[in-house]
Amino acid sequence: MIATDPMHQFKIEKLLDLKIGGLDLSFTNSAFWMVVGILVLILFLAAATSKMKTVPTRVQSLAEIWYQFIAGIVKDVNHAPGKPFIPLVFTLFSFIFVANIVGMMPYWFTTTSHIAVTGFMAIFTIGLVVLVGIIKKGFGFLKIFVPSGVPLVLLLIVTPIEIISFLSRPISLGMRLFANMLGGHVALKVFAGFIPSLAVALGGVGMLMGGLLVMPLIVGVTALEFLVAFLQAYVFAMLTCVYLNDALGEAH
Amino acid sequence: MEHQAAEAGHAAGSGFPPFDQIGDFGISQIFWLVLTFGVLYFAVATVFLPRIKQAVEDRDGAIKADVAKAAALSSAADASVKQFEAQIAEARARARDTAAKAKAEADARTAAESAKAEAALNARLATAESRIAENRAKAMTSVSAVAEDAAAAIAERLTGAKPAPAAVKSAVAGALRG
Numbered sequence: 001m002i003a004t005d006p007m008h009q010f011k012i013e014k015l016l017d018l019k020i021g022g023l024d025l026s027f028t029n030s031a032f033w034m035v036v037g038i039l040v041l042i043l044f045l046a047a048a049t050s051k052m053k054t055v056p057t058r059v060q061s062l063a064e065i066w067y068q069f070i071a072g073i074v075k076d077v078n079h080a081p082g083k084p085f086i087p088l089v090f091t092l093f094s095f096i097f098v099a100n101i102v103g104m105m106p107y108w109f110t111t112t113s114h115i116a117v118t119g120f121m122a123i124f125t126i127g128l129v130v131l132v133g134i135i136k137k138g139f140g141f142l143k144i145f146v147p148s149g150v151p152l153v154l155l156l157i158v159t160p161i162e163i164i165s166f167l168s169r170p171i172s173l174g175m176r177l178f179a180n181m182l183g184g185h186v187a188l189k190v191f192a193g194f195i196p197s198l199a200v201a202l203g204g205v206g207m208l209m210g211g212l213l214v215m216p217l218i219v220g221v222t223a224l225e226f227l228v229a230f231l232q233a234y235v236f237a238m239l240t241c242v243y244l245n246d247a248l249g250e251a252h
Numbered sequence: 253m254e255h256q257a258a259e260a261g262h263a264a265g266s267g268f269p270p271f272d273q274i275g276d277f278g279i280s281q282i283f284w285l286v287l288t289f290g291v292l293y294f295a296v297a298t299v300f301l302p303r304i305k306q307a308v309e310d311r312d313g314a315i316k317a318d319v320a321k322a323a324a325l326s327s328a329a330d331a332s333v334k335q336f337e338a339q340i341a342e343a344r345a346r347a348r349d350t351a352a353k354a355k356a357e358a359d360a361r362t363a364a365e366s367a368k369a370e371a372a373l374n375a376r377l378a379t380a381e382s383r384i385a386e387n388r389a390k391a392m393t394s395v396s397a398v399a400e401d402a403a404a405a406i407a408e409r410l411t412g413a414k415p416a417p418a419a420v421k422s423a424v425a426g427a428l429r430g
Contacts (some may be wrong), residue, residue, distance in 0.1 A: 010269040012277045023279050030277070031284035038292040045300040054309035055313050060307070067304045087297035094296070095289055114270045117285050118279040182270060 006189035009105050010113050010182065030117070033109040037098040066094075070237065077241035081248040085241075088128075092121070093237035100229030102180060104222070112232075116175060122174030133247030144246045145166040145227045173239055184225040191218050393427075399424045 016027035048063035056064060070090045074082040094113055103110025111117055133141035145162040146155060195210035202209065275377045400420045 032290040046394040116281040207376040
């Protein structure tokens with residue numbers, strides 16, 4: 001039976017009960033698709049890097065382009081001090097990208113469409129920025145809230161704004177990814193739902209209209225969603241680098 | 253995570269799983285996220301990225317080494333071309349020298365030989381000339397003798413008297429000279 005409720009696809013279902021210390025850590029469909037995602041990644045990377053050659057094979061070349069893409073972002077944004085964070089940004093990008101792409105498959109769960117997941121990633125990222133900033137600069141890290149060269153009167157206004165903007169970062173970072181994935185999938189489902197609705201309402205004519213008018217729209221939106229799947233992973237990785245720069249770079 | 257809880261409260265009961273289920277499965281989602289992300293991070297950071305980085309660096313190194321080797325080989329080739337050219341120039345100079353020397357030698361030898369031959373010819377010429385002069389002188393003396401005889405005979409026939417030989421001789425000599 002095809003579920004026509006556009007929200008049904010985001011429903012988490014328990015697959016295996018697991019309770020540790022009073023916490024419900026059950027293995028759900030969300031957990032299952034996370035495991036699938038990292039297995040896909042690990043298997044791909046293992047295949048790509050098992051026999052590294054000077055003249056790369058196609059998969060090796062793909063893995064190298066992937067690595068150089070991420071390393072390029074980190075180098076452009078964070079320069080030399082960003083080097084230790086390349087694996088983290090690589091993992092963040094890859095995890096989100098694969099989760100998004102896995103979610104594009106019909107009936108496969110999109111783990112990044114839940115705010116608990118994206119929100120935690122965002123909080124983790126900002127938490128890391130704060131931690132690295134305090135380790136590297138101590139109290140000097142707080143200078144990011146006090147822009148240099150601004151008159152004292154303006155600082156009274158600017159500093160609270162800077163603090164609010166800093167605090168809103170994890171919300172915007174987590175919300176952006178979550179909302180994009182959720183919205184895209186809802187849109188796809190709603191458009192797809194037009195076809196059976198039209199068919200029920202108008203019979204054969206409705207089916208024809210659905211096929212001729214709605215189906216190309218769905219194809220287009222699906223293509224767009226694949227772009228969004230990449231773009232959101234890229235944006236998350238990019239913003240992680242930009243935020244890390246507050247902790248690593250010179251005071252601005 | 254406060255804001256998540258607040259959002260969950262907002263959307264309660266609207267059939268919106270990302271917010272509705274955060275209470276039931278939020279912790280589970282975060283737990284599995286941390287677990288899977290951690291495993292992936294570990295694998296990426298300790299195994300895959302070092303491998304990829306190594307391969308990229310190896311390639312860069314290999315390219316650099318090859319380029320350096322090519323440059324060294326090309327400069328070696330240039331050097332040997334220069335050496336070759338120098339050798340050719342030297343050989344050419346030597347050949348020119350040899351040719352000039354040979355020519356000079358040959359010229360000298362030719363000159364010597366022609367001088368020798370000329371000398372020999374001159375000697376022969378001289379002897380021949382002296383012989384000719386001798387013969388001529390001899391012939392001249394015989395001519396004067398014949399002329400004296402003839403003159404004496406002619407004078408005797410004309411005058412009937414035999415002229416004095418000394419007078420005949422001086423007359424003939426005067427006629428021959430004149």
